[in-house]
Amino acid sequence: MIGRVLPGTLLPGLCFWLANHVLTHAPxxxxxxxxxxxxxxxxxxxxxxxxxxxxxxxxxxxGANSVVNRGTYLDGRAPLTIGNNVNVSHQALLQxxxxxxxxxxxxxxxKPVAVHDHVWIGARALICPGxxxxxxxxxxxxxxxTRSVAPWTIVAGNPARPIGERPRDIAYRTRYRPWxxxxxx
Numbered sequence: 001m002i003g004r005v006l007p008g009t010l011l012p013g014l015c016f017w018l019a020n021h022v023l024t025h026a027p028x029x030x031x032x033x034x035x036x037x038x039x040x041x042x043x044x045x046x047x048x049x050x051x052x053x054x055x056x057x058x059x060x061x062x063g064a065n066s067v068v069n070r071g072t073y074l075d076g077r078a079p080l081t082i083g084n085n086v087n088v089s090h091q092a093l094l095q096x097x098x099x100x101x102x103x104x105x106x107x108x109x110x111k112p113v114a115v116h117d118h119v120w121i122g123a124r125a126l127i128c129p130g131x132x133x134x135x136x137x138x139x140x141x142x143x144x145x146t147r148s149v150a151p152w153t154i155v156a157g158n159p160a161r162p163i164g165e166r167p168r169d170i171a172y173r174t175r176y177r178p179w180x181x182x183x184x185x
Contacts, residue, residue, distance in 0.1 A: 067176040078110035083117035085174045
């Protein structure tokens with residue numbers, strides 16, 4: 001049986017198992033090195049993947065100074081692109097795959113997700129396949145984003161709807177590396 005497992009399937013599975021169950025609790029440098037070297041991540045300078053982030057798929061590109069907080073699910077089975085200075089809050093889900101509810105054989109639908117620069121995704125928000133979050137937008141905690149979000153727009157709810165506009169004069173760089181998996185820097 002083991003001889004029938006394709007090397008192209010076994011090796012990525014092992015890499016993501018190690019990333020999600022062993023190295024997710026390793027120090028940042030070791031975790032980031034492994035994700036870049038063995039999982040195919042592009043991870044920009046100064047970016048942080050916190051402990052407890054669940055990762056699947058190697059089509060993930062994260063820009064500089066972005067933070068993905070604990071308990072987040074990053075689905076890179078189709079392209080998932082996260083820009084610079086992005087904050088993805090705790091337990092958010094960024095999904096690139098779903099199933100076709102009209103398909104008799106439960107067909108898989110793969111659609112890329114793009115999160116542009118200076119976006120803030122709130123805790124427990126769900127970003128669905130095929131969505132683009134425009135520059136500077138804010139996705140409120142618990143929002144379910146089924147459609148693309150215009151730049152500088154604040155959305156909330158299920159399904160997410162615009163509730164405001166964000167000022168365009170933001171100038172921060174997101175830097176966050178808490179000590180020992182706490183919220184203390």
